Amino acid sequence: SQKIEQNSEALNIQEGKTATLTCNYTNYSPAYLQWYRQDPGRGPVFLLLIRENEKEKRKERLKVTFDTTLKQSLFHITASQPADSATYLCALRGGATNKLIFGTGTLLAVQP
């Protein structure tokens, strides 16, 4: 069955450093991969979308890579700030379906 794994339950880093979050998947060939931020008790907030034919996407301090051979996406936040502390969700979608399949998320804590 399809499986999406996100690295470690919590990631603690110092302010100013780069946070790198991992999303690995198996038994799936996604056409799109999306990253969301979720704060406690709130809805997912869209951050970036990357398509299967794209290697990398950037938006301000955010960068996402997509390696369909490794079946992995990396999500980077450069110059991290305490306000970046949240849970980050990876979500995949196939080409013939509308539904997003979510990972369990990685809790990021940026220490001042």
Next chain:
Amino acid sequence: EPEVTQTPSHQVTQMGQEVILRCVPISNHLYFYWYRQILGQKVEFLVSFYNNEISEKSEIFDDQFSVERPDGSNFTLKIRSTKLEDSAMYFCASSYGRSYEQYFGPGTRLTVT
């Protein structure tokens, strides 16, 4: 910036009662979705809706669930006879097209007692 809105933010109901969760998607979006998240678990897909009909649904979305777009702006999820295990956060989402990103609302916390 346009956003998806949902009402109510919190709904408490007794087992066996019907509930209707309401959503106003982003105005120029054409695809609408419901997801749910049980406390501490993943966000799970329930249903997608396009052109006034269900385009896809999950195994969770059984006969107890229904969706409707009663007018040009609202999108609703009805649970006919709630069970304890329906307690969750329910998120509405919308997208401009199938290959576009999905934007989520703030959610409705449903508590079934």
